[in-house]
Amino acid sequence: MIRNALAALALPFRATPLVAGVTLALTVFAGAAPAGGAWLTMLLVDSLTSGTASPGRAAFLAVASALAGGLAIALLYLGGHLGEVVQQRVAVTVESRLFQRIATLPGLRQLEDPAFHDRLRLAEQAAQEAPGTISQFTQEVVRSVVLLASFAGALLVVWPPMTLLLLASVVTAVFARLATARREAATEEAWVATDRRRLFYRALLTDVRAAKEIRLFGLGGLLHSRMVSSLETVSGARLAAARRGTLVQSGLALLGAVVAGAGTVVVAVNVVSGRSSVGDLVLFLGAVAGVQTGLSGVVLQLGEAGRAVRLFGHYLDVLDTRDDLASGRETPAAAAIELRDVWFRYAEDGPWVLRGVNLTIPAGAAVGLVGVNGAGKSTLVKLLCRFYDPQRGTITWGGTDIRSLDLAELRRRIGVVFQEFMAYDLTAAENIGIGQVSSRDDRAQIVAAASVAQISGVLEALPDGYDTVLSRTHADSDERTGVTLSGGQWQRVALARCLMRTDASLMILDEPTSGLDAEGEHRVHDTLRLHAEGRTRLLISHRLSALRGADLIVTLVAGQISECGSHDELMDADGEYARLFRLQANGYQDARVG
Ligand SMILES: Nc1ncnc2c1ncn2[C@@H]1O[C@H](COP(=O)(O)OP(=O)(O)OP(=O)(O)O)[C@@H](O)[C@H]1O
Numbered sequence: 001m002i003r004n005a006l007a008a009l010a011l012p013f014r015a016t017p018l019v020a021g022v023t024l025a026l027t028v029f030a031g032a033a034p035a036g037g038a039w040l041t042m043l044l045v046d047s048l049t050s051g052t053a054s055p056g057r058a059a060f061l062a063v064a065s066a067l068a069g070g071l072a073i074a075l076l077y078l079g080g081h082l083g084e085v086v087q088q089r090v091a092v093t094v095e096s097r098l099f100q101r102i103a104t105l106p107g108l109r110q111l112e113d114p115a116f117h118d119r120l121r122l123a124e125q126a127a128q129e130a131p132g133t134i135s136q137f138t139q140e141v142v143r144s145v146v147l148l149a150s151f152a153g154a155l156l157v158v159w160p161p162m163t164l165l166l167l168a169s170v171v172t173a174v175f176a177r178l179a180t181a182r183r184e185a186a187t188e189e190a191w192v193a194t195d196r197r198r199l200f201y202r203a204l205l206t207d208v209r210a211a212k213e214i215r216l217f218g219l220g221g222l223l224h225s226r227m228v229s230s231l232e233t234v235s236g237a238r239l240a241a242a243r244r245g246t247l248v249q250s251g252l253a254l255l256g257a258v259v260a261g262a263g264t265v266v267v268a269v270n271v272v273s274g275r276s277s278v279g280d281l282v283l284f285l286g287a288v289a290g291v292q293t294g295l296s297g298v299v300l301q302l303g304e305a306g307r308a309v310r311l312f313g314h315y316l317d318v319l320d321t322r323d324d325l326a327s328g329r330e331t332p333a334a335a336a337i338e339l340r341d342v343w344f345r346y347a348e349d350g351p352w353v354l355r356g357v358n359l360t361i362p363a364g365a366a367v368g369l370v371g372v373n374g375a376g377k378s379t380l381v382k383l384l385c386r387f388y389d390p391q392r393g394t395i396t397w398g399g400t401d402i403r404s405l406d407l408a409e410l411r412r413r414i415g416v417v418f419q420e421f422m423a424y425d426l427t428a429a430e431n432i433g434i435g436q437v438s439s440r441d442d443r444a445q446i447v448a449a450a451s452v453a454q455i456s457g458v459l460e461a462l463p464d465g466y467d468t469v470l471s472r473t474h475a476d477s478d479e480r481t482g483v484t485l486s487g488g489q490w491q492r493v494a495l496a497r498c499l500m501r502t503d504a505s506l507m508i509l510d511e512p513t514s515g516l517d518a519e520g521e522h523r524v525h526d527t528l529r530l531h532a533e534g535r536t537r538l539l540i541s542h543r544l545s546a547l548r549g550a551d552l553i554v555t556l557v558a559g560q561i562s563e564c565g566s567h568d569e570l571m572d573a574d575g576e577y578a579r580l581f582r583l584q585a586n587g588y589q590d591a592r593v594g
Pocket residue numbers: 112346347353371372373374375376377378379380419
C-alpha cells in the first residue's frame with residue numbers, strides 16, 4: 001500500500017514537475033488563508049468589544065479579514081485549475097506506460113492468462129481513475145494539513161484540550177475511512193472476473209462478426225440475461241460495501257458533532273466567567289467549522305483515494321510484468337531450420353501438444369505440413385515465430401538456437417498468413433502496408449504486393465480505391481462508411497500483407513487457401529512459387545492437392561511426425577498421407593460423377 005501510494009504521489013512530479021510544484025505551493029497558501037482570516041476576525045471582534053479600537057484600525061482589520069477570505073477562495077480555484085492540468089498530464093503518462101508495457105510483451109503467455117486479464121482490467125481502471133483521484137486527494141490533504149495546523153495553533157491559544165480532542169476525532173475518522181476503502185477495493189478485486197464476463201457478453205452483443213450467429217441461433221436473450229446477471233451480482237456487492245461505508249461515515253459525523261458541541265459549551269462558559277474573550281469564541285467557532293469542513297472533504301475523499309491507491313498496485317504490477325521470453329542478440333541467417341526433439345504444451349499441467357518433433361526445413365525449400373484438426377500444425381508455426389519456447393528440445397536457424405537470436409530480428413525474417421489472420425478496420429492500403437510497418441506509406445510496394453496476391457483489381461474498384469476503409473462499423477475521417485470484403489478477398493489482403501515482408505526468408509501460410517475458390521487456390525500457389533522462389537516456405541493446408549508440388553511433405557499426427565517425404569514417396573509408402581490424399585481425391589471424383 002505504501003509502495004503504491006508513494007509511486008502514485010510521485011507521478012505528478014514526473015509528468016509535469018513545474019506545474020505540480022506551483023500547484024503544491026498554491027495549495028499550501030490556500031490552506032493557511034482561512035486561519036489567517038479567522039485570526040483577523042478575532043482581533044476585529046476583540047478590539048470592537050473592548051472599545052479600544054480606532055475607526056482606522058477597525059476598518060483595516062475588517063478589510064484584511066475579508067481579503068484573506070477572498071484570497072482563500074481565489075487560490076482554491078487557481079489551484080483547482082492547475083490540479084486539472086496536472087491530472088490530464090498524469091492521465092496521459094499513466095495510460096501510455098500501461099499500454100506500452102502490453103505492446104512490448106514479447107510472447108503470448110500473459111495475454112492468454114485469464115488472471116493477467118483480470119489484473120489488466122483493474123490496472124486500466126486504475127489508469128483512468130487513480131491519477132485524478134490521487135492528485136485531487138493530494139491537493140486536499142496538503143490544504144487540510146496546513147489548515148488543520150494553522151487552526152490547531154489558533155485553538156491552542158484559546159483552549160488547548162480542544163486541539164487534542166479534535167485531533168483524536170480526526171485520527172479515528174481517517175482510520176475508519178481507510179478500512180472502508182480497503183473493503184471497497186477488495187470488493188472490486190473479488191468481482192473483477194464476473195465483471196470481465198459482463199464485458200465479454202456486452203461486447204458480443206455489439207460485435208458485428210458475432211451478429212449473424214447470435215441472430216440465427218437466437219442467442220440474444222441468453223447473452224443479455226447472462227450480461228445482466230453478472231451486472232446485478234457486481235452491483236449488489238458494490239452496494240453492500242457502500243452501505244457499510246455510509247454507516248461508518250454517519251457514526252463519525254455524530255462523533256465530530258459531539259466533540260464540537262462539548263468544546264463550544266466549555267469556551268462559552270469561559271467567556272461568561274471572563275476567562276476568555278468574545279473574540280476567542282469567534283476564533284474557536286471558526287476553527288471548529290473550518291477544521292471539520294476541511295477534514296470532512298479529506299475523509300470523504302480518503303475512501304476514493306484509498307481505493308485508487310490499492311487499484312494502482314495492479315497498475316504497477318502490470319508495469320512490472322516480466323517478459324515471458326528473453327531476446328538473444330545474434331542475427332538470424334537465411335539457412336536451414338531444424339527442430340530437435342521439440343516438446344511443447346500450453347500449460348504446465350496440460351497435455352503435450354508437440355511430442356518429440358524432429359524436423360529439418362531446408363533453406364529455400366517448400367515444405368507442406370499436413371495433419372488432422374488439432375494435430376499441432378499451428379502450434380508448430382507459433383514456436384517458429386517464437387511466441388513460446390518449447391519446454392524441451394531446440395529449434396535452430398542455421399545452427400543457432402532461436403533463443404540466442406534477436407527476437408525482433410527473427411520476426412522480421414518471417415512472413416506469416418496466420419490461420420486466424422486479422423481483418424483490421426483500416427483502409428485497404430493500411431491493411432496491406434502494415435505487413436512492413438516501415439513501408440506502410442509506400443503505395444507502389446503496397447500495390448505490387450496486392451497484385452501478386454491478385455486482389456489489386458478488387459481494391460482499385462472500391463469507392464475510394466486503396467483508401468477505402470475496410471470496415472462496416474468504422475467510418476473514415478470524412479464519416480464515409482467503409483465496405484466489407486468477402487472471406488476469400490480478405491485472405492488475399494492478408495496474403496498481400498505477408499508479401500510486404502520483402503526481407504522475409506521464411507514464409508508461412510497457415511491454411512492460406514481455405515477461403516479461396518479452386519481456381520484462385522491454383523493461382524495463389526503458382527504465384528507463390530514464382531514470387532517466393534529462393535525463400536523457405538512452410539505451407540499448411542487441408543487440401544492436400546495444394547501441397548502436391550512441395551519439395552517435402554510432413555505429416556503430423558497427435559503432435560508427432562509420422563511421415564516425411566515428397567508426394568510420390570509418401571504415396572508409395574501408402575501411409576496416413578496416402579490415405580488422406582485418396583480420401584480427398586475420391587471425394588472430388590465422386591463430386592464430379594454426382
Ligand atoms: N492457445 C492455446 N492454449 C491452449 N491450448 C491450445 C492453444 N492453441 C491450441 N491449443 C491446443 O493445441 C492443440 C493443437 O492445436 P493446433 O491449433 O496447433 O492444431 P492444428 O493442427 O493447427 O489444427 P487445425 O487443423 O484445426 O488448425 C489443440 O488440442 C488445441 O486445443
